Amino acid sequence: MPIRPQFRWFYPIDWRELSIVIRFERAKGRCEHCARPHGRIVLCLGDGRWWDAERSSWRDGQGRLLRHGLELISLAEVRSTRVYLATAHLDHDPANNGPRNLKALCQRCHLLHDRDEHRRQRWLTLRMRKALGDLFLGPYKFG
Template identity: 40%
Template sequence: MTTQTAAPARLRGGHPQHTTDQEQHMPIRPENRGRYPINWPDISRSIRIDRARLRCECDGRCGTSHGGRCAARNARPNPMTGSLVVLTVAHLDHNPANCDPANLMAACQACHLRYDREHHAQTRAATRRAAITAAGQLTLEDPCPSAST
């Protein structure tokens, strides 16, 4: 009989972390994992399963008129896009450290991406500015702003 050894626990912020299939697919970049509380998998699971019952909680906050609550359900085809739904948890204030249940919304990928669209645009712009500055390429300001009027 062959025995398997358990995979080592994943580390986040220096703390041991258990993984599940859902957490292995979480769309959290490795460099951002430290911004989430160590019990994020439990918090996320509670929102997705216990509160939302594996259904997207978006009620149009993403900018789509669902006619009520979004009908997308975890592990089923999204009724709007046809893609397989992996239910995620959105931070309504975009702050991963704020895990107050009132700040969290179970969301299908489509609603989560639409909800975060403006925030993602802002962070992309900030990242571009930082890269340009780091490369020594500063934007030039008009040396004579009053002369251009």
């Protein structure tokens, strides 16, 4: 995920190189939470389970191999997605770039990790829109 221009100054100059080291040298091109491989298209279910083609097995959302319980999957439930790795700050502080604070996560795991921040940002965006609507257009109507 690209860094927003207003937050660019929080990151070190060599962020791109640091991110590459974390994602491809340390994590070997796999999500450090669920083990999805970078750049590959994987089949997945809505609850986080995904098909690991290398092992010819299903894995759960934490990357553990599943041995049973998938006999009744309909093809309508299965979707495919391309996996992209990003380097995430575990404490959400972009100035803290220590190796223990950085983790290579796929887009699903990264979104789950940042869920509270996304919720807060969504709330703030809606309130700002409402304030602008009240300021320029009178009472703002949702919908």
